[in-house]
Amino acid sequence: MRVFIFLPLFYISLFAEAASYIGLSLESSTELFVLKDESRNATTPQYKIKAGYGDIGAFSVEASFSYMNYATDIFTFNGHDGRALMLDITLFKGWDPGYDLYPYVDAGIGMGDMKVNRELENSLTFSSFNFGTGVRYVINHTYDFDIGMNYKLRTWQTIALIKDNVHVTSHLLNPYVGINYHF
Amino acid sequence: MKFSTLTLLPISLSLFFLGCGTESNEPPLVPEILKIEINDYNTTANAYALYVENEIPKTEMHINVFYSDDTEATATEDLDWVSLDGSDISQDILVTNGEITAFRNHGDANVTATFREKFKTPARHVHIIPLTKILSVTAQTDANTSELTPSTELNISVPTGESIKMLADGQFEDEKNITTINQSIIWTSSNYDVATINSITGQMNVIKTGAVDINVSVYNEVNATVTLNITIK
Numbered sequence: 001m002r003v004f005i006f007l008p009l010f011y012i013s014l015f016a017e018a019a020s021y022i023g024l025s026l027e028s029s030t031e032l033f034v035l036k037d038e039s040r041n042a043t044t045p046q047y048k049i050k051a052g053y054g055d056i057g058a059f060s061v062e063a064s065f066s067y068m069n070y071a072t073d074i075f076t077f078n079g080h081d082g083r084a085l086m087l088d089i090t091l092f093k094g095w096d097p098g099y100d101l102y103p104y105v106d107a108g109i110g111m112g113d114m115k116v117n118r119e120l121e122n123s124l125t126f127s128s129f130n131f132g133t134g135v136r137y138v139i140n141h142t143y144d145f146d147i148g149m150n151y152k153l154r155t156w157q158t159i160a161l162i163k164d165n166v167h168v169t170s171h172l173l174n175p176y177v178g179i180n181y182h183f
Numbered sequence: 184m185k186f187s188t189l190t191l192l193p194i195s196l197s198l199f200f201l202g203c204g205t206e207s208n209e210p211p212l213v214p215e216i217l218k219i220e221i222n223d224y225n226t227t228a229n230a231y232a233l234y235v236e237n238e239i240p241k242t243e244m245h246i247n248v249f250y251s252d253d254t255e256a257t258a259t260e261d262l263d264w265v266s267l268d269g270s271d272i273s274q275d276i277l278v279t280n281g282e283i284t285a286f287r288n289h290g291d292a293n294v295t296a297t298f299r300e301k302f303k304t305p306a307r308h309v310h311i312i313p314l315t316k317i318l319s320v321t322a323q324t325d326a327n328t329s330e331l332t333p334s335t336e337l338n339i340s341v342p343t344g345e346s347i348k349m350l351a352d353g354q355f356e357d358e359k360n361i362t363t364i365n366q367s368i369i370w371t372s373s374n375y376d377v378a379t380i381n382s383i384t385g386q387m388n389v390i391k392t393g394a395v396d397i398n399v400s401v402y403n404e405v406n407a408t409v410t411l412n413i414t415i416k
Binding site: 033040074076077118119120161162163 | 209210211212213214215216219246248250251256257258261262298299301302
């Protein structure tokens with residue numbers, strides 16, 4: 001019974017200064033694609049819109065939708081790989097050491113798909129685990145700037161090559177900047 | 184002052200990030216399938232009308248897969264093998280994982296393999312090598328084994344209640360022999376008052392003393408008859 005009393009209190013304490021926010025961020029995604037013993041690097045800008053709720057000095061949760069336009073030759077034989085759309089859900093743990101700065105760490109999961117031009121596949125899906133760290137600078141009660149670094153381990157859809165199925169994984173390192181509007 | 188500095192920082196970083204991006208013209212990291220072909224597709228694949236493990240092997244085909252990175256691989260599984268008449272398979276043969284099984288004593292088919300309806304091989308012609316004759320029929324009891332050429336007689340004595348096992352050997356068109364035919368074979372007895380016979384296994388049950396013609400037929404096409412003069416001891 002105590003659990004049922006304390007859990008809501010704990011929840012309320014986590015979001016004691018909870019507020020909603022929406023924001024934009026721009027990321028430079030450096031991605032290392034790995035297939036068996038081979039690997040290849042690619043750098044692609046990533047654009048993200050996000051919406052979150054919580055206390056940036058404690059816990060907050062964020063959903064984000066991202067767009068990348070790959071110009072790489074990872075999967076596509078004739079031409080280039082195409083756009084990728086991603087949805088991520090991320091949990092943030094932040095601190096309030098003062099000076100209007102709010103450092104944080106985050107972890108989350110994501111999924112998405114990417115347009116490719118292959119004989120057997122028009123698009124490839126992927127899922128990812130995300131980890132990151134960063135700091136927000138609160139300008140005023142409404143806006144904060146956000147700068148950070150995010151790592152994603154991405155697992156791509158199995159690709160059929162008749163004789164074998166191949167599994168590509170990729171490691172993304174995304175430095176980013178963003179701005180958030182709180183309400 | 185502090186505000187303007189901290190505002191300019193993300194704007195500068197944003198402009199920097201916008202300038203990032205890799206555009207390459209390398210071959211893809213994951214190779215593309217260019218085409219598939221049945222091995223030796225410009226030759227005829229001959230398959231025997233009957234299969235006997237360790238004696239008459241099934242003819243095997245495989246496909247060669249050609250990739251964009253100039254590599255090749257061979258595969259037999261996960262392909263749909265179809266005949267060119269449009270049905271799933273011809274009435275004469277079945278191809279499973281590249282292995283040909285004949286369903287008739289004569290026949291030809293043009294076979295292709297497809298993968299997810301996207302890749303299709305050129306056709307390969309498959310010819311069934313027919314069984315042309317029964318070489319001998321063997322009557323086997325617990326005590327004796329007697330081999331007869333077709334259209335001959337055998338006097339045979341069996342104890343009451345004992346059965347006789349009938350076996351047949353044959354020869355294909357290319358003069359390759361086959362022992363103990365056990366597929367597509369039908370045994371019949373001319374006189375069920377004297378002996379009955381299991382049409383598939385060739386197992387005879389002797390009922391009374393007398394003469395009986397035993398006929399063996401493969402694919403209803405290759406036949407032989409022997410006469411057994413049976414005496415019950």
